[in-house]
Amino acid sequence: MPLIMMTGLPSSGKSTRAAELKRLFEARLAQPEHQRRRLTVQIVGDDMLGVSHSVYAAAREEKNARGALLSAVERLVSRECIVIADAPNYIKGLRYQLHCIAREVGTTQCVVHCAISMDAARRYNESRGEAGYNVELFEALAARYEEPNGETRWDSPLFTIIQHDPEDVLPFDGIWDAVVERRAPPPNFATAMKPVAETNYLFELDRATQEVIGAVLESQKSGVPVALLPVPGTVERVRMPGRSVTLSELRRQRMQFTKLNRQIPLQIDKIAELFVKYLNINL
Structure with missing residues (x-):
């Protein structure tokens, strides 16, 4: 049914919270009054996909890992399955693509932000030993992290948990209401627009x-x-992949971006910005 995106700095406890969230969903769905929903819960993330931390040190390998995540989410997300995307999700453009998948399926979504200070994340990462990120990669990923903004549609509803506060527990009732009880926005509401505006x-x-x-x-x-x-049209810049990009490749990316956004209009002044972010993920 819904898609839940986990996000936060490296070693911010996303996987721990994702597992906790899965247990809470399964416990509630096992209650007699909710068994009729027949929902399953699935975590999709680096562990499931066999992605190691070293992948994020190489742009091409990271691109492949993102593609694998998007494909897995697209395959699993449905009205019968709650999908928890337990991956870094540290770039706005990737969260936007996940949002588009949820809208195409016609299901709800939310973002869970595991907020933690840099110092606390750094200490926790060091305490993990070989299971953590190496120092250089940790600092690089932390520097590139783009915090979610609840005012954007792809980052909302947004639930922020202060990880170093022992009293800040998962707001499970709010998450449940947002993704299970709430009606999903129709994926093709743009068809109700006036023809002139659509054109x-x-x-x-x-x-x-x-x-x-x-x-x-x-x-x-x-x-x-x-x-x-x-x-033109944005302060965002295309991160060139260090090779020549062909016209056919660019046309293919443009066609996919257009397909994703034809029925769910973007703000016109944001089109160029979001297309650049899309290219930066997929080139």
Whole structure:
């Protein structure tokens, strides 16, 4: 039924909280008044997918790991299964893609933020020994972490747990209400829009994504490698993968992004920003 995204700094206790959340769901679903729901609970994460910490030290391997996570979530999320995505989920663009999967299926979602101070996460990571991240990778992932923002639709509803506060327990009743009791927004509500507004949105979606692709192709003509490429319509920059990106590859990414967002309109002034984030995950 719902999708629950865990997020937080490295070694912030996401997996511990995910396991706790699974136990709480299973206990409540076992109660007589909830057995009729016939829901199962599944954790999808690095352990299940066989992803080691070292993967996050190499951009291409990390990209493959994200692809495996998205595929697994897409395969499992349904109206009969509660999916807990227990992966780093530290980039906004990845959480946005997971959000799109939930909307396409027509189910609910929420984000659980395991908030912890850098010093506390660093100490806990060190205490884990070989099970933790090496120092360089921990610092790199922590520096890249993008905290969730409950005002964005892909990060809401947002539940924040202060990990170093022993009295801050999982707000399970709130999570249950948000993802089980609440009715999911229809995946195709955009079809109710006025034709003029829909036509304008699709035009802007096409224009903004095409401008981003044009900027990438134009930059490659010079033959001078660029690590972070500025593009029209946003302050976000495309992280070039260190190789030539083909037109067919860019068109394929654009078609997938357009498919995800055709029926669920984005804010027009955010299209370029989100497309750049999408490319940064998938290139």
